[in-house]
Amino acid sequence: MTEATSLTPVKPPESELLVVTGMSGAGRSTAANALEDHGWYVVENLPPQLLTTLTELVARTPESIPKLAVVMDVRGKELFSEMKASLDGLRAAGVNYRVLFLDAADAVLVRRFEQGRRPHPLQGxxxxxxxxxxxxxxxxxxxxxSDVVIDTTEFNVHALATSVTELFSDSGPIVLRINVMSFGFKYGLPVDANFVADVRFIPNPHWVPLLRPRTGLDAEVRDYVLGAQGAADFIDRYVHALVPALDGYRRENKHYATLAVGCTGGKHRSVAVTEEIAQRLAQLPGVQVTAHHRDLGRE
Structure with missing residues (x-):
């Protein structure tokens, strides 16, 4: 049995089946969410009798679900008593699996149930x-x-997610996915933006006849926008200011961030600046960056 304090990554064979179980209130849902964020197909509250059937279905097309995590609890006490037999059956059939067990001290479990204002499933x-x-x-x-036991007594949800990530993610520490989005203020602020930058201080190419029909994706517009007084300095300082915020996102196990860059119509300035910021952010370690232009093409 491996204690999680060492956090040594466990590398399974080609086909991966992980059974997640443990004490109620110890963090199964948090662990399931962390696994899902790293590409695991998660099935929650599966009756033990269906474990073999589900495994057989996945085994027929392993490429479709290469990593399967099954979360089991004791809400059905009679069903759960058959879990060990189900696992023994998998082992006899040659199925490689691991068991992740989550635990915590009694006092901490009591406090979590009291804070959630719900009864324990077995207290009657x-x-x-x-x-x-x-x-x-x-x-x-x-x-x-169990193969891995994690004691969550001293953990908050972020610490548990980090532990699960280090143990069961192929890529190791979490990758932050950043969507840099251009938009036009006249069409409204993006409702899902975590950060908003206003680049309407840059001269508008709309008033240059040769540039008006073009967009921020065209070299002529890009050079005009990025060459404007203050534009390069703004981008340098803005990206520099984002670095500690993005580092904090990783520490808090936030996996996604949307950075919105706005101009009047979302055609020229915001598009060019979005592309430049996306290229700068893509050079940072541990991030994946995409650029999206919400209002490009609108009249």
Missing amino acids: DGRILDGIAAERELLAVLKHA
């Missing part, structure tokens, strides 16, 4: 602690046989 008419004790007894054998 008793206390939360009664449900936790029953669950520990039910899961004892499975925990002992």
Whole structure:
């Protein structure tokens, strides 16, 4: 059994099946979300009897779901008691799998249930602690046989997501995906923007007859916009100011950010500046950058 404190990445064989289980309130949903963000196909609350059937279906076309994670809990106590038999059946059939077990101290689990204002699935008419004790007894054998155990007692959701990322992501630390979007203020602010830059201080190519029919994707417009007084200095300082913010996104396990760059109509200035900012950001480590022009082509 591997304790998660070492955070040594576990590299499985070609076909990957991960069973995620553990104590209620220990962070299964957070772990599932982190796995999903790194390309795992996640199935939650699967009855143990269906584990073999699901594995067989995926095995027929492994290229369609190369990484399958199955999350199981004890809400169906009678069904869960058959989980060990189901796992033994997979092993006998030659299916390679790993078990990730999430745990936490009783006091922390109680606090999490109380904060969520919900009962423990096994407490019945008793206390939360009664449900936790029953669950520990039910899961004892499975925990002992697990490949990876993560104790989330001292974790918040971000720390748990980071641990899961380091253990089960092929790419290691999280990659931040940035969408740099140009837009026209006259069509409204993008509702999903995390950052908004206004480049209407740059002279408008719309008033240059030769440039008016062109866009910020054309070299003549790009040179006009980026060569304007203050434009290059703005871009340099803006990208520099974004670096600590993007580093903070990674620390908080935020995977996506949208940076909106606006001018009047979203055709000239914002398009040219968006392309330049996207190229600059793409040079930073640990990011994937795309450029999108929301209002290009609108009248």
